[in-house]
Amino acid sequence: MNQKKIVMSGVRPTGLPHLGNWAGAFKNWVDLQEDYQCYYSIVDWHALTSEYQNTKNIRPDVRNVLLDMLGVGIDPERSVVFLQSEIKEIAELFLLFAMFTPLGWLERVPTFKEQQKELKEKDLNTIGFLGYPLLQTIDIIIVRANIVPVGEDQVSHLELAREIVRRFNNLYGNYFPEPIEFLTPIPKLPGLDGRKMSKSYDNTICLSDSAETVDKKIRPMKTDTRRMRRSDPGVPDDCPAFDFHKCFSSEEERKEIVAGCTTASIGCIDCKKILIKNLNNLLDPFRERRKKYESMPVEDILESGIKKTREVAKQTIAEARELMKI
Numbered sequence: 001m002n003q004k005k006i007v008m009s010g011v012r013p014t015g016l017p018h019l020g021n022w023a024g025a026f027k028n029w030v031d032l033q034e035d036y037q038c039y040y041s042i043v044d045w046h047a048l049t050s051e052y053q054n055t056k057n058i059r060p061d062v063r064n065v066l067l068d069m070l071g072v073g074i075d076p077e078r079s080v081v082f083l084q085s086e087i088k089e090i091a092e093l094f095l096l097f098a099m100f101t102p103l104g105w106l107e108r109v110p111t112f113k114e115q116q117k118e119l120k121e122k123d124l125n126t127i128g129f130l131g132y133p134l135l136q137t138i139d140i141i142i143v144r145a146n147i148v149p150v151g152e153d154q155v156s157h158l159e160l161a162r163e164i165v166r167r168f169n170n171l172y173g174n175y176f177p178e179p180i181e182f183l184t185p186i187p188k189l190p191g192l193d194g195r196k197m198s199k200s201y202d203n204t205i206c207l208s209d210s211a212e213t214v215d216k217k218i219r220p221m222k223t224d225t226r227r228m229r230r231s232d233p234g235v236p237d238d239c240p241a242f243d244f245h246k247c248f249s250s251e252e253e254r255k256e257i258v259a260g261c262t263t264a265s266i267g268c269i270d271c272k273k274i275l276i277k278n279l280n281n282l283l284d285p286f287r288e289r290r291k292k293y294e295s296m297p298v299e300d301i302l303e304s305g306i307k308k309t310r311e312v313a314k315q316t317i318a319e320a321r322e323l324m325k326i
């Protein structure tokens with residue numbers, strides 16, 4: 001019997017995965033494979049919650065996300081990688097849980113209002129969008145996961161997931177484990193323009209970008225505005241490029257940069273060249289592995305993950321129905 005604790009997390013197939021996805025999720029996912037039974041889902045129903053008017057890219061993006069997951073080192077021999085919409089039991093459990101999840105709990109999730117404001121060009125006044133955190137809860141509990149690797153911004157969703165699980169357990173019997181978050185240890189990564197790294201702002205470095213593209217994107221990247229001229233000293237903590245150094249450069253390099261930037265003894269291009277080198281060192285093995293998988297039938301990997309998840313999901317739904325007397 002498998003004694004390992006269960007980890008579950010998901011990624012939306014909306015565009016090419018970028019460095020923010022790696023820092024905020026994939027790196028953790030790879031590390032967790034060592035000690036846990038991991039389930040990693042490509043959550044295409046979640047993509048629909050905001051992209052329901054424009055679905056043509058979802059299928060190609062599923063393949064791209066899968067290739068990048070394999071590229072960064074998710075090992076399909078150890079982890080289960082699957083497509084959310086192939087597990088119909090998730091939809092059934094979502095429906096059952098929708099019966100007793102109070103509307104107010106979903107309405108008060110901070111990201112609900114924030115995202116509606118942020119994505120105001122989209123009509124997000126839908127049941128699907130409001131129910132997004134409930135669907136996330138179901139993703140987690142369908143495989144009865146104990147641990148969920150998340151970024152800070154998702155902690156409120158995990159709190160809600162625990163509340164919802166407690167409600168089921170109180171109403172029908174103690175069955176589902178309360179999932180706990182596993183926070184990403186990497187500092188938050190801004191986009192190339194200093195805002196949040198996001199496909200919608202076109203400020204990302206994709207995991208599949210070539211070395212030349214990385215070079216082209218980093219060189220004009222936003223820096224501390226105090227450094228108008230090469231001779232002006234700067235403040236690294238006010239520089240998005242330095243935020244990248246915090247994630248991708250060694251402590252020694254960072255010390256040298258701080259000394260050089262604050263005394264204007266290095267220029268921003270010298271500083272960015274170090275970053276470009278470090279980023280390409282990180283991305284090179286990802287690119288190589290991705291290339292290898294591009295010529296393989298990766299759909300088989302997904303298919304095998306779907307079969308494994310279905311087995312667990314079927315058991316979960318049968319036991320939940322039994323407890324609910326349905």
Ligand code: SF4
Pocket residue numbers: 223224227234235236239240241242257260261266267268269271272
């Ligand atoms: S030297 Fe580096 S840390 Fe300083 S402002 Fe320029 S890019 Fe930013």
